[in-house]
Amino acid sequence: MVDIRNISPRAGDVALLVGTTKGAFLFRSTVARARWERGGPHFPGHAVYAMAYDGRAGRHRIWAAPESMHWGSVMRSSDDFGRTWSQGEEGNVRFPAATGKSLQRIWQIAGRDDDPRTMYCGVEPAALFESSDAGATWSLNRGLFDHPHRPRWEPGGGGLCLHTVLPHPADPARMHVAISTGGVYRTDDGGASWRTAHKGVRAQFLPDKHPEFGQCVHKVVRHRDRPDVMFLQNHWGLYRTDDAGESWSDVARDVPSDFGFAMAIHPHDPDTVFIVPLEADTFRCVPEGRLRVYRTRDGARSWQPLTRGLPQKEAFETVLRDALCTDTLPRAGVYFGTRSGKVFASRDGGGRWRAIAEGLPPVLCVRAVVVGGSTAAAGRGKQKAEGPKR
């Protein structure tokens, strides 16, 4: 029987949501981020590829997408930091039967900052789902699903997934999504129609290196204060756009490899971006057995390795596309998890790191939250699980 621990963050605390191949773990620290208390594992035995926190409109809601090999994927939420979860009854994210598709995996959960009731999730097979009631019900975005390119998108190593959802921070009609392998698509009419937005991004694995679509984009980030500038980690290639994806420029300078998955942007500086380069698609580990986060502070004109506190030998680690993130404190924290089950944290923007967890199952996603407002935190304690709450 799995012993599930609960955490009870209070206003101002930092919570770290960690999805793994065997469940979700929640960590809590005070604003000092010096000591971390572990909660979980929630959904033991389930893979959790996507987690998110919805702090809009006074909510303190954690979202997770536990996936069972047997019973499928479902979206579940908790308003008390994991003490209780919605049951996710009747498969709340479902393809209409007429599509002939069935949900394989939920890869991404996102909300709109300008509308606290609007949420999105990106799924496999590649499609976008939308909610206009804060996640109570979901519907398939037909504009993207009916795009003539969709039947010719191909799965990457992780499957045919829509893994990145970037709503424009101020214009509800605009949004970008990224698909592996399909590329970057944008809508300017609220999701009714979509067009490609990856000109200049190469497809190293195809005879035509710059096809109309089919790029294997791994992650895209943008800063809310400068939404037309985006950065992109590709399946070979690091890119920047200054025109919302109309054209991309290669910015892979001073990095040991331009292959990788993870990418995160600084919460307060739109020119600061973090990546974790990997050796190659044929050897998806950090180069030379040295675990290095690379950071640019000048909008990707240059990149510098961050190594203090990170193992620099015999560290054949892999960081997946959603396993790197930042918090929003004035002195931003940066966090990442590895496929070997370690979680590293920096509380000074990447200058110094330390492991806050080791021995977890392989880490799939990491999200950091600064808890706002009143959380009405209940007493700390433990609960016994009789198995997954499904």
Added chain:
Amino acid sequence: MRVTFVLPGPLHALAGGRTEVVVEAAAASVGQALAALWAAHPALRDRVMTEDGRLRPHVNVFVGHRSVRFTGGLDTALYEGAEVAILPAVSGG
């Protein structure tokens, strides 16, 4: 026709804590009996079936001791008093 479904542990909560559910329906086939089960406990459906109406690939349904995968799938004929077990396959990691 009276059919008894035997549910696996992870699905008990979605059937009000029941380990077994008896359906009385004009259910000549497994598919028809499952439809009666969904009517009684709708949350079970999406855990056992995909959206396009197939059994999930790692879920097995047995009538007596025989898996319906080898007896006609959802069209497998039922009989009065049949016991239908829903079980997770031996898979995972």
